[in-house]
Amino acid sequence: MDPTNSSYTSEGPRTEPWGTPTSNSTMDNKTEACYNPEENPVFRAGVIILYCVIFLASIIGNALIIITVRRNPHMHSAVNLFIANMAASDILQAIFGVPRVITEVLCGRESWLIGGKVGIFTCKLAYFVQDTSLSVSVISLIVITVERFYAVIFPLQVSLLRKNSKIIIPVIWILGASLHAVYFHIFTLRDGNAPYPLCYQKWSSPKVAMVYYTVIFAGLYCLALLSILIMYTLIIARIQHKKSTSAQESKLRKSRDAQERKIFSVAVAITVVFFACFCPQTVLVIVAPLNAIPFCHIEVLRFVTKVMEQTYSAVNPILCIIFSLNYREGFISILSRVAGRSNTINKSKRVRLPREMKIRGNDVQSASNSKLKETTPKILKTSDLET
Numbered sequence: 001m002d003p004t005n006s007s008y009t010s011e012g013p014r015t016e017p018w019g020t021p022t023s024n025s026t027m028d029n030k031t032e033a034c035y036n037p038e039e040n041p042v043f044r045a046g047v048i049i050l051y052c053v054i055f056l057a058s059i060i061g062n063a064l065i066i067i068t069v070r071r072n073p074h075m076h077s078a079v080n081l082f083i084a085n086m087a088a089s090d091i092l093q094a095i096f097g098v099p100r101v102i103t104e105v106l107c108g109r110e111s112w113l114i115g116g117k118v119g120i121f122t123c124k125l126a127y128f129v130q131d132t133s134l135s136v137s138v139i140s141l142i143v144i145t146v147e148r149f150y151a152v153i154f155p156l157q158v159s160l161l162r163k164n165s166k167i168i169i170p171v172i173w174i175l176g177a178s179l180h181a182v183y184f185h186i187f188t189l190r191d192g193n194a195p196y197p198l199c200y201q202k203w204s205s206p207k208v209a210m211v212y213y214t215v216i217f218a219g220l221y222c223l224a225l226l227s228i229l230i231m232y233t234l235i236i237a238r239i240q241h242k243k244s245t246s247a248q249e250s251k252l253r254k255s256r257d258a259q260e261r262k263i264f265s266v267a268v269a270i271t272v273v274f275f276a277c278f279c280p281q282t283v284l285v286i287v288a289p290l291n292a293i294p295f296c297h298i299e300v301l302r303f304v305t306k307v308m309e310q311t312y313s314a315v316n317p318i319l320c321i322i323f324s325l326n327y328r329e330g331f332i333s334i335l336s337r338v339a340g341r342s343n344t345i346n347k348s349k350r351v352r353l354p355r356e357m358k359i360r361g362n363d364v365q366s367a368s369n370s371k372l373k374e375t376t377p378k379i380l381k382t383s384d385l386e387t
Helices: 024-031 041-071 078-107 116-153 165-179 206-244 251-290 295-312 316-323 325-351 355-386
Strands: 187-190 198-201
Touching: 041 078, 041 295, 041 316, 041 325, 078 116, 078 165, 078 251, 078 295, 078 316, 116 165, 116 187, 116 198, 116 206, 116 251, 206 251, 251 295, 251 316, 316 325
Parallel strands: none
Antiparallel strands: 187 198
């Protein structure tokens, strides 16, 4: 959940705890003592350019992951399918998240460009899809870790995740959506004194919001991180044990273990980067209402965590390129095909002639043919005379 529009951000410039709107005078009193870098036009332009780069990198990179896995049957393993599932969630994260933060940079916190019933629906939908994608990524990381755990600890047993990965993926999305279905009730649109409507949360009571966010952040993310750390610790211990006995193993077993270690490296890298990008945001959302951090520092942390959140959606393709040869080759193959098609189209455009030139060319060709017909008999006659 983005702390910029969370009910936990009780010190936010436009909302009090649990989404109760405040007056503009309160907002001015809270922010006048702090330097907001987003008010600087140069800084604002740089931030917008950064978000645009993140958006393009996320869409293109994650699309390449999905296409690579889809086109290569040898990559239809459980881990690669779940990585492609995370790529799909990252694309949705970029589509619904980046335009929203750019709007806030240009128009102000919680600003929404669309009003009326359509604006209310899009306000609810944008936050629902964005946070559902985030939960899908967390659950996918847990499933990937469990699959790797069984593959390394119990190599002779085929896990249910590996056999039923195509069924588990829709279940992950249903579970992620159910965790945030409440957004269609709590998010609403308010026409205030600002030039644009405000999209914010409005809870029935602080206790309800506290319970919800405790379950989501402390329950889902903390338990996920703890379970992943435990399983990866056991996996690393098992891999180290295999290295000590590798001299007695066959070449086929060694190559299989090497492949397992490569897949393990990709999974670990994605997991570490994910929690590194989202743990600061989680801590900020929990700590902000306690007033333990000065408001000016909260504003700086809010900006940093927002950038980290959006950046993550573009990081996974880079990690796949660094740690996986299959993904590198797949990306190169797709990009070379696209470049080859564009070159073919350009060459065909260069060869094509305008209609007038084609007509003139046909006239010239017909004229040359007629002249050839006239000269051909003469040549034949001359040859006949010579014989």
